[in-house]
Amino acid sequence: MNSPFKSLSLAMAKGFFREKTTLFFTFVFPLMFLVVFGLLFSDSGTDRIKLGSVGDGPVVAALRETGAVEVERYDTLDAGLAEVRDGDLPGLVEVTGDRVVLHFAASDQARAGTVRGLVQGVTQELNVAASGQPPKFAFAATQVEDSSLKAIQYLTPGILSWGIAISAVFGAALPLVSWRRKQVLRKLRLAPVSTTTVLGSRLLVTITVAIVQAVLFVAVASLPVFGLALSGTWWLSIPVFLLGILAFFSIGMLVGAFCKTEEAASGAANILVLPMSFLSGSFFPIENAPGWLQAVSNILPLRHMNDGMTDFLVRGKGFEALLVPCAVLLGFTLVVSFIASKVFTWEDN
Amino acid sequence: MAAIVVEDIRKSYGDLTAVDGVSFTVAEGEFFGILGPNGAGKTTTLEIVEGLRRPDGGSVRLLGENPFPRNVKLLPRVGVQLQASAFFEKLSAREQLETFAALYGVGPARAREVLDLVGLADKAETREDRLSGGQRQRLSIACALVHDPDVVFLDEPTAALDPQARRNLWDVLRAIQARGKTIVYTTHYLDEAEVLCDRVAIMDSGRVLALDTPAALVRGLDAPVRVVLERGALAAATAAGLPGADEVTEDDQSLTISTRTPAPLLSALAERGTLDGLQVRTATLEDVFLHQTGREYRA
Numbered sequence: 001m002n003s004p005f006k007s008l009s010l011a012m013a014k015g016f017f018r019e020k021t022t023l024f025f026t027f028v029f030p031l032m033f034l035v036v037f038g039l040l041f042s043d044s045g046t047d048r049i050k051l052g053s054v055g056d057g058p059v060v061a062a063l064r065e066t067g068a069v070e071v072e073r074y075d076t077l078d079a080g081l082a083e084v085r086d087g088d089l090p091g092l093v094e095v096t097g098d099r100v101v102l103h104f105a106a107s108d109q110a111r112a113g114t115v116r117g118l119v120q121g122v123t124q125e126l127n128v129a130a131s132g133q134p135p136k137f138a139f140a141a142t143q144v145e146d147s148s149l150k151a152i153q154y155l156t157p158g159i160l161s162w163g164i165a166i167s168a169v170f171g172a173a174l175p176l177v178s179w180r181r182k183q184v185l186r187k188l189r190l191a192p193v194s195t196t197t198v199l200g201s202r203l204l205v206t207i208t209v210a211i212v213q214a215v216l217f218v219a220v221a222s223l224p225v226f227g228l229a230l231s232g233t234w235w236l237s238i239p240v241f242l243l244g245i246l247a248f249f250s251i252g253m254l255v256g257a258f259c260k261t262e263e264a265a266s267g268a269a270n271i272l273v274l275p276m277s278f279l280s281g282s283f284f285p286i287e288n289a290p291g292w293l294q295a296v297s298n299i300l301p302l303r304h305m306n307d308g309m310t311d312f313l314v315r316g317k318g319f320e321a322l323l324v325p326c327a328v329l330l331g332f333t334l335v336v337s338f339i340a341s342k343v344f345t346w347e348d349n
Numbered sequence: 350m351a352a353i354v355v356e357d358i359r360k361s362y363g364d365l366t367a368v369d370g371v372s373f374t375v376a377e378g379e380f381f382g383i384l385g386p387n388g389a390g391k392t393t394t395l396e397i398v399e400g401l402r403r404p405d406g407g408s409v410r411l412l413g414e415n416p417f418p419r420n421v422k423l424l425p426r427v428g429v430q431l432q433a434s435a436f437f438e439k440l441s442a443r444e445q446l447e448t449f450a451a452l453y454g455v456g457p458a459r460a461r462e463v464l465d466l467v468g469l470a471d472k473a474e475t476r477e478d479r480l481s482g483g484q485r486q487r488l489s490i491a492c493a494l495v496h497d498p499d500v501v502f503l504d505e506p507t508a509a510l511d512p513q514a515r516r517n518l519w520d521v522l523r524a525i526q527a528r529g530k531t532i533v534y535t536t537h538y539l540d541e542a543e544v545l546c547d548r549v550a551i552m553d554s555g556r557v558l559a560l561d562t563p564a565a566l567v568r569g570l571d572a573p574v575r576v577v578l579e580r581g582a583l584a585a586a587t588a589a590g591l592p593g594a595d596e597v598t599e600d601d602q603s604l605t606i607s608t609r610t611p612a613p614l615l616s617a618l619a620e621r622g623t624l625d626g627l628q629v630r631t632a633t634l635e636d637v638f639l640h641q642t643g644r645e646y647r648a
């Protein structure tokens with residue numbers, strides 16, 4: 001069993017895995033983005049408001065118990081006030097016996113308001129409890145599942161999609177160009193193998209590489225430091241993943257068909273994929289961008305790959321969410337590979 | 350039966366006419382050489398016959414078929430070594446051959462065999478980019494032979510080979526020919542073409558200037574025999590008086606006598622006892638080549 005398909009795939013896989021630079025840019029480089037962004041944004045979601053305190057008592061203890069603020073003790077009022085004045089503390093609670101005074105900075109209205117509400121609420125609650133009367137109005141808080149995600153939850157599908165996109169584009173474009181330049185394409189043309197066999201084996205290698213990338217990515221993102229939690233429908237991301245590879249593989253073929261040198265091809269691939277990754281929300285959510293940018297974003301394949309991967313990897317959406325990303329990616333693949341096949345030439349001239 | 354029939358093929362790159370009306374026929378089992386200075390159009394001619402390029406005009410039949418566009422029926426029967434060697438990246442010599450073998454549905458055992466054939470068994474596990482120039486060249490030849498094709502095209506296969514490898518390759522090629530295969534090759538080594546080829550075509554500026562067996566071409570040149578003596582063995586004036594001597598020239602090293610009747614001249618020299626260091630030079634294919642293509646140097 002040594003079919004042309006099998007040995008071509010093997011030859012290409014060896015060529016790929018023996019090239020250290022490519023390995024770095026395929027596996028390590030996107031992971032570096034994940035680690036850097038993951039650590040950078042890991043605090044932002046869980047960042048608790050600080051509150052200074054001078055003196056102690058039931059109010060300070062109750063504030064600590066709420067868990068909503070991080071209470072920091074100061075020995076003297078002046079030391080605490082200095083922090084408030086510098087803008088490092090939104091508020092300072094001064095407790096002398098039963099008297100509770102909140103000093104706050106007016107510069108940060110939002111935080112000052114939060115702190116003020118909190119301290120007031122806690123104090124009133126203690127007052128009610130001290131009176132021995134049952135409270136007239138009952139109050140309870142329940143959390144609602146919202147659509148905004150913890151940083152790692154959108155970073156992982158985003159950066160993973162970008163990493164796969166870039167390696168699929170490069171994986172299709174660079175071999176095509178270098179084979180044309182080094183005449184390997186001519187040797188293939190002289191051998192009784194079909195274009196389907198050649199492209200198919202290249203695609204197989206690209207998919208294998210992408211699977212390794214995905215496993216590595218999810219494994220690293222699931223480390224406790226980052227804390228990725230996969231949703232129950234993560235496996236629905238597989239069709240999006242495969243169609244995404246196809247879409248970017250066909251873009252790579254188009255690049256490889258146009259470009260005559262490796263330098264030109266990697267330049268073109270970067271120019272296509274890098275801006276696309278920003279516009280598609282690979283690194284930052286795109287929801288806050290102006291409307292026209294979002295419109296642009298919606299015609300990009302990476303946007304739909306991103307959305308699809310996020311929907312299933314972390315949002316836990318169902319089958320019905322497959323339709324849009326899969327249709328867009330498939331359409332993209334068909335159109336782009338058709339153009340690539342028209343532009344393609346075997347020879348440099 | 351003819352393995353290759355080429356009729357009046359033409360090919361231009363922009364204003365440059367690389368092949369300008371070339372015709373020849375190669376019989377099955379023939380060893381055919383294409384000779385010519387750099388830029389004569391040899392590679393372009395081969396590429397058209399192999400089906401890699403479409404001729405602007407004229408026709409090609411390769412094993413009775415049209416090779417262009419890509420003719421899948423022909424491919425398994427044709428082996429091509431390109432002038433610039435083409436390999437997969439990062440693969441060892443053995444892996445390269447096994448991959449090419451598999452493309453033709455040939456197993457790895459044959460890959461080993463061909464590696465042995467070109468004397469690269471020791472380098473089987475060496476990566477292609479770490480082979481020497483001549484070793485790469487031999488690997489490239491091996492890749493063209495791996496599927497045992499009926500027609501083999503070799504574009505300067507012996508360029509960059511050392512004398513041992515060159516002679517070894519001659520044996521390999523002769524053995525292939527002995528099995529009834531057809532070989533078409535180009536070379537700049539005219540001595541080699543003279544011993545290997547059944548017939549040669551001498552090309553220049555995209556045209557065939559002469560086409561025949563090497564012996565017939567040399568005979569057709571009708572060149573005098575040159576007898577070369579060490580300088581000082583004989584005075585130039587004496588030499589000119591010898592029977593059969595047509596012309597005498599002298600340089601720092603030697604004295605050369607041209608003759609059309611070497612027998613009386615040589616016996617006269619033998620009588621005088623001046624045979625030490627004597628060389629007799631008859632015309633070679635190289636003389637035919639220079640006569641046909643001129644001596645001036647060009648790009």
Ligand SMILES: Nc1ncnc2c1ncn2[C@@H]1O[C@H](COP(=O)(O)OP(=O)(O)OP(=O)(O)O)[C@@H](O)[C@H]1O
Pocket residue numbers: 349362365366367385386387388389390391392393394432
């Ligand atoms: N791809 C090309 N594009 C443009 N011109 C070309 C191309 N290939 C060859 N030529 C030109 O065509 C002419 C014939 O080239 P060709 O390669 O056939 O020569 P050759 O006889 O094989 O020479 P050499 O002995 O140097 O290999 C040359 O003048 C060359 O510059």
Ligand SMILES: [Mg+2]
Pocket residue numbers: 391392393432504
């Ligand atoms: Mg040439």
